Amino acid sequence: MATQIQADMLPRIFPAFPERPEFDIYAGMNPAKEVGGDFYDFFLLDDDHLVLVIADVSGKGVPAALFMVIAKTLLKNAAQTGQTPGQVLEQVNEQLCENNEAEMFVTAWMGIYEISTGHLLAANAGHEYPAIRREDGQFELYKDRHNFVLAAMKDTRYREYELDLGKGDTLFIYTDGVTEATNEENVLYGTQRMLDTLNLTPGASPQSLLRAVKSDIDRFVGEAPQFDDITMLCLKRQSFSKHTTESGMPDKKFLI
Numbered sequence: 020m021a022t023q024i025q026a027d028m029l030p031r032i033f034p035a036f037p038e039r040p041e042f043d044i045y046a047g048m049n050p051a052k053e054v055g056g057d058f059y060d061f062f063l064l065d066d067d068h069l070v071l072v073i074a075d076v077s078g079k080g081v082p083a084a085l086f087m088v089i090a091k092t093l094l095k096n097a098a099q100t101g102q103t104p105g106q107v108l109e110q111v112n113e114q115l116c117e118n119n120e121a122e123m124f125v126t127a128w129m130g131i132y133e134i135s136t137g138h139l140l141a142a143n144a145g146h147e148y149p150a151i152r153r154e155d156g157q158f159e160l161y162k163d164r165h166n167f168v169l170a171a172m173k174d175t176r177y178r179e180y181e182l183d184l185g186k187g188d189t190l191f192i193y194t195d196g197v198t199e200a201t202n203e204e205n206v207l208y209g210t211q212r213m214l215d216t217l218n219l220t221p222g223a224s225p226q227s228l229l230r231a232v233k234s235d236i237d238r239f240v241g242e243a244p245q246f247d248d249i250t251m252l253c254l255k256r257q258s259f260s261k262h263t264t265e266s267g268m269p270d271k272k273f274l275i
Contacts, residue, residue: 030059041256042132057074067135071129071254072128072129074094074128075127076090078123082121093111094107104142107129126195129141129144130142141181148162151189158218192252199247202239216232
């Protein structure tokens, strides 16, 4: 029941923005048998800005799930005030540090994506490196600056970074349940296997990429039990739009 409640808190209706041809987004979480603390989120701030979040709470069980609910709520509320990713993480870190007697912590990655330009402003609180594929290239890790995890130390500052997604580029973010999936020989799935799988189908949709990675993890793990949530989110800036003006911008009359 707790697993179902946790899953129901995440956006799961796809296509998520059928009226927005400028980008495609897909995400999913496959929970472990025990309730955990992974979560993702995405939502529009306005017509031109999309917030992306993926995070992983330390520990397992109901305490981690409860902490996940609190962290997800605080992150979304702070982002909706118009703050930058670094400012959001700083505010949420202070809030999570209060009365954290269980000494839990959260790794998190947050980005604010400008739809019209492909510009991304992001901050990383001890989370996994994103993977990026340029239109004519392959997926590679983007080794961004790691700041400290959330809820561990007050007065932590979170540095931001910027990158630009060109048309046809794809961003893939995930939790360590992907790379640390373990087979019966106690071997980790690892980052390289993940990248190799992502690169098998150049130009694939976000949904196809996530399904391919999950299928390859299942094949690799075999009969070994799943100890951690497997959570992934993928954003692709489309190479073209169904309805654009001469300048290449979306025609507003086709956007709801």
